[in-house]
Amino acid sequence: MTGHVSTAVNEDTCLSREQQLWRIKILVSTYFGYAGFYLVRKVFTICKSTLAAPVEEGGYGMGFEAVANIWTAYLVAYMLGMFISSFIGRKWGPRVLLLGGLGLSMVCNIVFGFANSYTTFLVFMFFNGLVQAAGWPGTVGAVSEWLRKNERGTIMGFWSTNYVVGNIVVKNLGGFLLATCSINYGGYMGVRYSFLGCTLLAFAIWWLLFFWQRNKPQDLGLAPIVDLEQKADRSVTASLAERVTFRQYLDLLLNPVVPLMGCCYFCVKFLRYALDSWLPTFLDLQGMDIGRAAYYSAIFDYAGLAGAIVAGVALDRLFKGRWERVCLLMGLGTVAGYLAVARFGANPYALAFTYGLVGFMLYGPDTLLCGAGSVIVAGERNAVAVAGIVNGMGSIGPIVQEQIIGRLMGGRDPLQAVRLSNLLGLSISVFFVIFMAFIAWQVVRLRKRQG
The missing domain is CATH 1.20.1250.20 (MFS general substrate transporter like domains)
Incomplete structure (x- = not known):
């Protein structure tokens, strides 16, 4: 475990040009990063009708009860995954959550793009729920050491609209691919192209996170921006060490x-x-x-x-x-x-x-x-x-x-x-x-x- 080092910072000082530039990169990459998680989360919800429809009508023939079971598996896994992600993120940092979670979720969606059976969807949807849970803790943790106390609420108020952008993009892009390809090639291909097309865009966002996201200014050789020692508003006493034990x-x-x-x-x-x-x-x-x-x-x-x-x-x-x-x-x-x-x-x-x-x-x-x-x-x-x-x-x-x-x-x-x-x-x-x-x-x- 890394020992605690004094990190007192005067938050009234102006940010350097490099700090300002990287903070913009952090906010942009995490904003679109969480939207990217939606691209490999919400496609299933717009494909439900096709997955449930009988095979003779161009669907997968699963029925609505099976489709509901698949999504319930996702919700349960997402809930469990939040606790896992909170520990992993605190121990190894938000970057691990963001790149690992989004990357593994893309793998699940590639599987969905080629899957035909209820069992395959059920198993990989549960796994997708576990890794999708990395998204929100990862993005919050990724901006926490880049925003000062007197500006945090305002910036995060606007920044937290990221999931709305993700919802809009997946409904428009996924819906367009589903509708267009279903008309031209049948329902099966509509579902496949919807999953794979949204995954391709998420892959581009993964690279944006890779190049533009860092956990804290010190990772780039910059001076810290926030005062980690400031305790006036804290209600919980917790370790400030960079990594913590399971007991902590x-x-x-x-x-x-x-x-x-x-x-x-x-x-x-x-x-x-x-x-x-x-x-x-x-x-x-x-x-x-x-x-x-x-x-x-x-x-x-x-x-x-x-x-x-x-x-x-x-x-x-x-x-x-x-x-x-x-x-x-x-x-x-x-x-x-x-x-x-x-x-x-x-x-x-x-x-x-x-x-x-x-x-x-x-x-x-x-x-x-x-x-x-x-x-x-x-x-x-x-x-x-x-x-x-x-x-x-x-x-x-x-x-x-x-x-x-x-x-x-x-x-x-x-x-x-x-x-x-x-x-x-x-x-x-x-x-x-x-x-x-x-x-x-x-x-x-x-x-x-x-x-």
Whole structure:
């Protein structure tokens, strides 16, 4: 293990030209790097219909139940992989996660491009989930030692829109290849070209990471940018050594604040994935036609992007790095949004806009808990581990919500089912506020103790 060396830095000094240039490279490469992870993650979701369709209709003949099992395997592996990635990233650095995770995920997608059987898809999708989990902890860890305290929230607020770009690119490129090649050569070839085409673009992004990403300025012979010794805003005491033992990692994992952040993120991901998966259906059942439902459901996402950016700016300008206060305030806003949903639930158009309020309030904590908050709570060097642990616990949410809401929707009057689902969302948002209030209380106690 590398011993601890003093890393005190004056963060008020100006960056050198080389530091500024490399910081731009780091932000650009990690922004597109995480988008690249989406290119080898989301193709499966746009190919579901073809994979499930009967062979005589040009599909793979798997059926929707088998397709659902494959994606469930991915979600479970992704959750488990987060804990593995958080340890690997803390021990060997974010670069190992980014290049290794994206590289192995590309291999899985090449296999998907030539696979025909359910078993092959199931096995390699599970493996793909494990290596895909390297993406977010790796990217957060990769920027943590390049951003100073007074700018971290604002920059990461904009930077955290990377997954939206990835989603847009994979839907457009993958969808174009799927549609065009299916028409010209049949459904089989459409799926193959969709997987392989997106993998080819991800391969180009892998090289961008290879040349432009470094874990910290010192790896390039530059002076450090951030003060690793600064402890004023930290709620968790953890090793600042470049590499840690498994025991030191467990100390971080078992610190009460970090699991509480994971519980908060479980609530956030439960709500976000529930609305991402079910909102068009809710609006359709409320009387809006399916085309308009798909269109109006996007209000949730666009409002969420604005909320993520506003939360980052507010963290720096108004709350001076007090991430837990921003999350608590926006958590209360999420509760207010769900109360508005319950109040205006009879009108599908009003419902769409009130869900926009929920999205605005929800995406702020979403980006802070696994972004700037993960950096602040235990320091820049531990950001990769905290982000992985928090995301790992949070990733249980998407698995659970699909099953719970699916059961609520089954065998009931549609309007009653939507109402029950909204009440569930309100309950989860209240739990989120309770968890965040407890974290805020813990942080206040720790700061008073530290003087």
